[in-house]
Amino acid sequence: MYPLANFxxxxxxxxxxxxxGGTNVRAAALDPAGNILASxxxxxxxxxxxxxxxxxxxxLIQRTLAAxxxxxxxxxxxxxxxPIDRSRGTINNPYTLPTWSNVPIVAxxxxxxxxxxxxxxxxxxxxxxxxxxxxxxxxxxxxxxxVGTGVGTAAILDGQILRGRDGSxxxxxxxxxxPSGPPCYCGSYxxxxxxxxxxxxxxxxxxxxxEFPDSELWKQCGYDPAKxxxxxxxxxxxxxxPLAEAVVKRTANYLALGIVNIAHFFCPExxxxxxxxxxxxxxxxxxxxxxxxxxxxLVPADQIRLLPAALGGEAPLIGAAxxxxxxxxxxxxxxx
Amino acid sequence: MYPLANFxxxxxxxxxxxxxGGTNVRAAALDPAGNILASxxxxxxxxxxxxxxxxxxxxLIQRTLAAxxxxxxxxxxxxxxxPIDRSRGTINNPYTLPTWSNVPIVAxxxxxxxxxxxxxxxxxxxxxxxxxxxxxxxxxxxxxxxVGTGVGTAAILDGQILRGRDGSxxxxxxxxxxPSGPPCYCGSYxxxxxxxxxxxxxxxxxxxxxEFPDSELWKQCGYDPAKxxxxxxxxxxxxxxPLAEAVVKRTANYLALGIVNIAHFFCPExxxxxxxxxxxxxxxxxxxxxxxxxxxxLVPADQIRLLPAALGGEAPLIGAAxxxxxxxxxxxxxxx
Numbered sequence: 001m002y003p004l005a006n007f008x009x010x011x012x013x014x015x016x017x018x019x020x021g022g023t024n025v026r027a028a029a030l031d032p033a034g035n036i037l038a039s040x041x042x043x044x045x046x047x048x049x050x051x052x053x054x055x056x057x058x059x060l061i062q063r064t065l066a067a068x069x070x071x072x073x074x075x076x077x078x079x080x081x082x083p084i085d086r087s088r089g090t091i092n093n094p095y096t097l098p099t100w101s102n103v104p105i106v107a108x109x110x111x112x113x114x115x116x117x118x119x120x121x122x123x124x125x126x127x128x129x130x131x132x133x134x135x136x137x138x139x140x141x142x143x144x145x146x147v148g149t150g151v152g153t154a155a156i157l158d159g160q161i162l163r164g165r166d167g168s169x170x171x172x173x174x175x176x177x178x179p180s181g182p183p184c185y186c187g188s189y190x191x192x193x194x195x196x197x198x199x200x201x202x203x204x205x206x207x208x209x210x211e212f213p214d215s216e217l218w219k220q221c222g223y224d225p226a227k228x229x230x231x232x233x234x235x236x237x238x239x240x241x242p243l244a245e246a247v248v249k250r251t252a253n254y255l256a257l258g259i260v261n262i263a264h265f266f267c268p269e270x271x272x273x274x275x276x277x278x279x280x281x282x283x284x285x286x287x288x289x290x291x292x293x294x295x296x297x298l299v300p301a302d303q304i305r306l307l308p309a310a311l312g313g314e315a316p317l318i319g320a321a322x323x324x325x326x327x328x329x330x331x332x333x334x335x336x
Numbered sequence: 337m338y339p340l341a342n343f344x345x346x347x348x349x350x351x352x353x354x355x356x357g358g359t360n361v362r363a364a365a366l367d368p369a370g371n372i373l374a375s376x377x378x379x380x381x382x383x384x385x386x387x388x389x390x391x392x393x394x395x396l397i398q399r400t401l402a403a404x405x406x407x408x409x410x411x412x413x414x415x416x417x418x419p420i421d422r423s424r425g426t427i428n429n430p431y432t433l434p435t436w437s438n439v440p441i442v443a444x445x446x447x448x449x450x451x452x453x454x455x456x457x458x459x460x461x462x463x464x465x466x467x468x469x470x471x472x473x474x475x476x477x478x479x480x481x482x483v484g485t486g487v488g489t490a491a492i493l494d495g496q497i498l499r500g501r502d503g504s505x506x507x508x509x510x511x512x513x514x515p516s517g518p519p520c521y522c523g524s525y526x527x528x529x530x531x532x533x534x535x536x537x538x539x540x541x542x543x544x545x546x547e548f549p550d551s552e553l554w555k556q557c558g559y560d561p562a563k564x565x566x567x568x569x570x571x572x573x574x575x576x577x578p579l580a581e582a583v584v585k586r587t588a589n590y591l592a593l594g595i596v597n598i599a600h601f602f603c604p605e606x607x608x609x610x611x612x613x614x615x616x617x618x619x620x621x622x623x624x625x626x627x628x629x630x631x632x633x634l635v636p637a638d639q640i641r642l643l644p645a646a647l648g649g650e651a652p653l654i655g656a657a658x659x660x661x662x663x664x665x666x667x668x669x670x671x672x
Contacts, residue, residue: 141501153601157493164603164635165477171634175597179514188596188631260524261511265489265601267500295524298507299500 017320020080022096030321038067046097077320079125121169127154129319135310143268148275151193195254198230212243234280256291274309353656356416358432366657374403382433413656415461457505463490465655471646479604484611487529531590534566548579570616592627610645
């Protein structure tokens, strides 16, 4: 049924992994062991419309195949910025991909490349990649938290993505951490994302900057508080700047509360951290671990390993390859 | 390997489900379709020690088998008050079962009855029972919340109990809902349980009783605030007593915040409610549904069905039977 038979003996069968984001789209060819053989990246240019976008993705896949001297792939896995509808194979994300409302992507690629195609949320694909080849390798109960511009979560249970009703993607970044906290675009108040995402760190520092006339952050932002960002705050915290330290401590505290909840809902073996804010994980995770040990006596929380993710930007590509290999029943069980 | 062959043609093969609680222990014989053919209950009398306790459970099983004119069972499923160690088959709960520290229960029963035995948390068994035969029948992504003296949670994903590392039982009742809330015995502050469990409703009402000299609750508790309980509060709320209404509104609000988080972590199809406090679900769930629709725009939360559980006290027995049938590979896939 699938074109495995089309490969001659000297060919390495390959799968294609795609990471479709608001700015860039990237395609990689991987062998069934998860090694990236070739990858290409282009600007997404979503605003030019889904027809052009789909043509760009098709071109990208063809270039990637050609780089491996191939014309065929076993299948294509796509990790996309959400919302998506995985059962219908459509992307419905006019927020990050302007003009892309209900755009079919699975069916046209399946027809063009005569192979099966799966579509998943990009955070799920990244977590799956870490499960297959990264810091969560073979972990039966794996949780991943991305803290960047927003906060995303993914759970991989026995190698399967945890999905909600109708295949929906859970959004642990919008758990309520402080009911008296700031309003969120999701309709709620005091969401985790509103308390720990990069832009929110900057907003909090801006609000308190006047209290700290000697703060290094004034210089870092060129005396324009609107230019403050999370990176500057972490850099200043490394120089023991009191305001920056206060912001980092507050962030670690709210990060820890969310992790306490994840520990109680999932008791995962490993929680992986990724995203821009977590680049400075060494300034955050010790406090998270301490809070977790203190506030989670009913679950084996002190045994949860808190680790930075290992695969960086390649995680969604590798996860997308794993997802299509799962679909093709070509995944071997992982060592535990 | 299992004693299926020992049953003569006219016998109905049966499984035994056990519900082991701090006060009572109950055993039921069920046919493989989940019908309870007979059940017996005794006081647990845990304080008399695990040896006597095990003898009582053995006796209970024998009586249940005899009531079905049987001497054999395909297997035994036990839902027990936690903490338990399901992989070692031991109960380690000196809190609810005084003297029961690291008590093997699976091995001795397996030997006595020459059949496989599985041990699980009682909340998980109850949720599994509802999945098999109750209000969550065949629901792919089912979440159960028990609000009584404490708050327990269970997730059944594709018919399997969600477990944490080393088989641990997640404790969603200890998610942090209000970081400035009251301290909890689990080491944390502002846990869900501290805000919505029955005794905590009573404590909050006691604290405010002096403000409401005309409250019906004075009469309900015989003018002794220490005797107030959740049942009295719900009864008074049905008569529009202002204090009782305030307590119920506060409870519904905190219940809703926890459900908002469950919606974001799991996006379940159905959330089932059980336990003493949820007897009055009609006074609580409408506000939960309204909050959920308002505060969960990123997940399909408005489609989550919030339902009272259907099986009452029989749920853990039926779930325990299902768990052992799963172990025996005798479970047919459920209609969706």
